Amino acid sequence: VSFGYTQVSPQEKTRKVGEVFSSVARKYDVMNDAMSGGMHRLWKDRFVKRVKPQPGEQILDMAGGTGDIAFRMVERGAHITVADINQDMLDVGAERALERGAGEGEGSLVFTCQNAEQVSFPNNSFDAYTIAFGIRNVTHIDRALAEAHRVLKPGGRFFCLEFSTVEWSGLKEAYDIYSEHLLPRMGQAIAGDADSYRYLAESIRKFPPMPAFEAMIRSAGFANTRVEPIMGGLVAIHSGWKI
Ligand code: SAM
Numbered sequence: 001v002s003f004g005y006t007q008v009s010p011q012e013k014t015r016k017v018g019e020v021f022s023s024v025a026r027k028y029d030v031m032n033d034a035m036s037g038g039m040h041r042l043w044k045d046r047f048v049k050r051v052k053p054q055p056g057e058q059i060l061d062m063a064g065g066t067g068d069i070a071f072r073m074v075e076r077g078a079h080i081t082v083a084d085i086n087q088d089m090l091d092v093g094a095e096r097a098l099e100r101g102a103g104e105g106e107g108s109l110v111f112t113c114q115n116a117e118q119v120s121f122p123n124n125s126f127d128a129y130t131i132a133f134g135i136r137n138v139t140h141i142d143r144a145l146a147e148a149h150r151v152l153k154p155g156g157r158f159f160c161l162e163f164s165t166v167e168w169s170g171l172k173e174a175y176d177i178y179s180e181h182l183l184p185r186m187g188q189a190i191a192g193d194a195d196s197y198r199y200l201a202e203s204i205r206k207f208p209p210m211p212a213f214e215a216m217i218r219s220a221g222f223a224n225t226r227v228e229p230i231m232g233g234l235v236a237i238h239s240g241w242k243i
Helices: 010-036 041-049 067-073 087-100 141-151 171-191 194-206 210-219
Strands: 056-060 081-085 107-111 126-132 152-163 225-230 235-241
Touching: 010 041, 010 171, 010 194, 041 067, 041 126, 041 152, 041 225, 041 235, 056 067, 056 194, 056 235, 067 081, 067 087, 067 107, 067 126, 081 087, 107 194, 126 141, 141 152, 141 210, 152 210, 171 194, 210 225, 210 235
Parallel strands: 056 081, 056 126, 081 107, 126 152
Antiparallel strands: 152 235, 225 235
């Protein structure tokens, strides 16, 4: 595993990811808008449309951070458990939930500190499992996928939104320049933290391409897997079913 261009152990990666998100938690939402030109909102809307949360469903939003996906799903009446390894991100999420009055309608929201690689819920607990821009930060992705499969009910669905591999030439070159040079500078200017954004860019480059990641989801036991590339693979929605 490498971090900031140096090789580190898996334990070290987990610790560094913790540092990165504690450092960016307070600026996380502003940075998302700045870095994606607001596009992350559209990707998240599309993602939740695909998940189709139903009133009364139990949904685990893993790596849920400051709640962007959870707020969109609770509006539709689902019961959302937001799990994240980082308490600072969850704290910002809980504050936002209070400000918005989220979960005060038909749906409900719970925030819990958990590692995706080993979650505390019993087998067959959830109707759906969502993870948005989270899985590439997990040290052992195979363990997280196995846990996702374990906690889903039979018939439950898995949905992952993640940066992927840009396949449109032209956009690919522009994106490489953007992520290598511009992103850390924006991180420095807006959040006073170039290193964290250097890590984010690096973790995007290292993430497996779409066919490889889809194969990992199948290996975890999911059936009927699908990949939906968005903007030439800049972002992709992967899904699968526990049968
Ligand atoms: N899902 C949110 C969104 O779309 O705005 C937050 C995404 S944020 C880029 C990634 C999140 O993954 C961070 O909050 C981080 O703490 C969390 N994370 C990283 N490793 C994790 C792990 N092993 N288990 C659970 N959450 C993890």
